[in-house]
Amino acid sequence: MSVGKRWGRVLAVQPWPGLGDAIWHLSAWRAIASHSAHLDLLTKARSRSEDLFAGEGTIRDILILDRQRDGRGRHDRIGGFFRMAREWRARAYDTVMIFHDSPRYAAAAMLASIPQRIGYGVKYQRHFLTRSTLSEAQATAHLTDKIRATLRALELPVSQSPLRVRPDVASAVRHHLHGHRQWAGLCVGSSELVKQMGQDFYSALIPRLASRGIRGVLLAAGPDQAPLVAHLHRAAKAANLESFDTMALAVDEVASLLAVCRWCVGNDTGFLHVAVAMECPSLGLFGPTPFVGYSPLLKGVQLSIDDPMGSLEQVWGAVELLIKESANQTAQESPAVDTS
Helix, strand or coil, X not given: CCCCCCCCEEEEEECCCCHHHHHHCHHHHHHHHCCCCEEEEEECHHHCHHHHCCCCCCCCEEEECCCCCCCCCCCCHHHHHHHHHHHHHHCCCCEEEECCCCHHHHHHHHHCCCCEEEECCCHHHHHHCCEECCCHHHCCXXXXXXXXXXXHHCCCCCCXXXXXXXXXXXXXXXXXXXXXXXXXXXXXXCCCHHHCXXXXXXXXXXXXHHCCCCCEEEEECCHHHHHHHHHHHHHHHHCCXXXXXXXXXXXXXXXXXXXXXXXXXXXXXHHHHHHHHCCCCEEEEECCCCCCCCCCCEEEEECCCCCHHHHHHHXXXXXXHHHHHHCCCCHHHCCCCCCC
């Protein structure tokens, strides 16, 4: 069934906080926007969606879901629930699409008198929806599989094109890598300590990269990883490699730089998934979380976080395979960024 523009004014609810979570929903926002008169996104500030999707042109407004661990956010508790419903009612949405299992957002949408309420429909949530997209068997699937299943249920395509970055952003930062593609991305940051391979591991990896024709390493990390980044700058210098870090950059600027790297290696972290979204061949290092190959551009190694150094040879073997597979790639890897 063709939906045309029948969804009207749409609110998409995506309360997952991670950068990777935001990337995984990109194809959904594109598909929904193409069948809607207006698309707003409700998400958490930590997802950095405002910067991430600034060049997409698919989302009209990004609204911040304010829920805090101490329960004192604008949208927490019973008062926050009613406040959220009032805010949605004031925007006169025709449709809400909920990419989460919680019944809270579906109930708020019903209270806000949003006519079409679409969501996963898991357990109690289905009672507040007009349409469910998942079966009970799909309820425990990985988030990327839930998103794909929802798009299939709605007869919408899954976009395979890279994340679009504003040309002015790409032009402003590409000089950091001196205009050539002999850089490797190292996604060394992590918001969770259990996903961090550590400075000894990456310090041992960097000299090996130098032996494979790499001229520099892009250290993708946030300000919280400043000590680690400083240590890896020194390791790169000792290996006669250039280095540049992203701690002072916005996420769309980081995306522009990852797009011109030959390949990327890193922790199971948001920037790794940004690299994949920019069509940079990538190798993820997965400890406590299982590897999910949601893209042919992403390879994975499952290793012990308790002894990452003991897995160095295993990782290096996977890196060499990644290098071999991407050796014939050209600038067509990153059509979103002009590297001339």
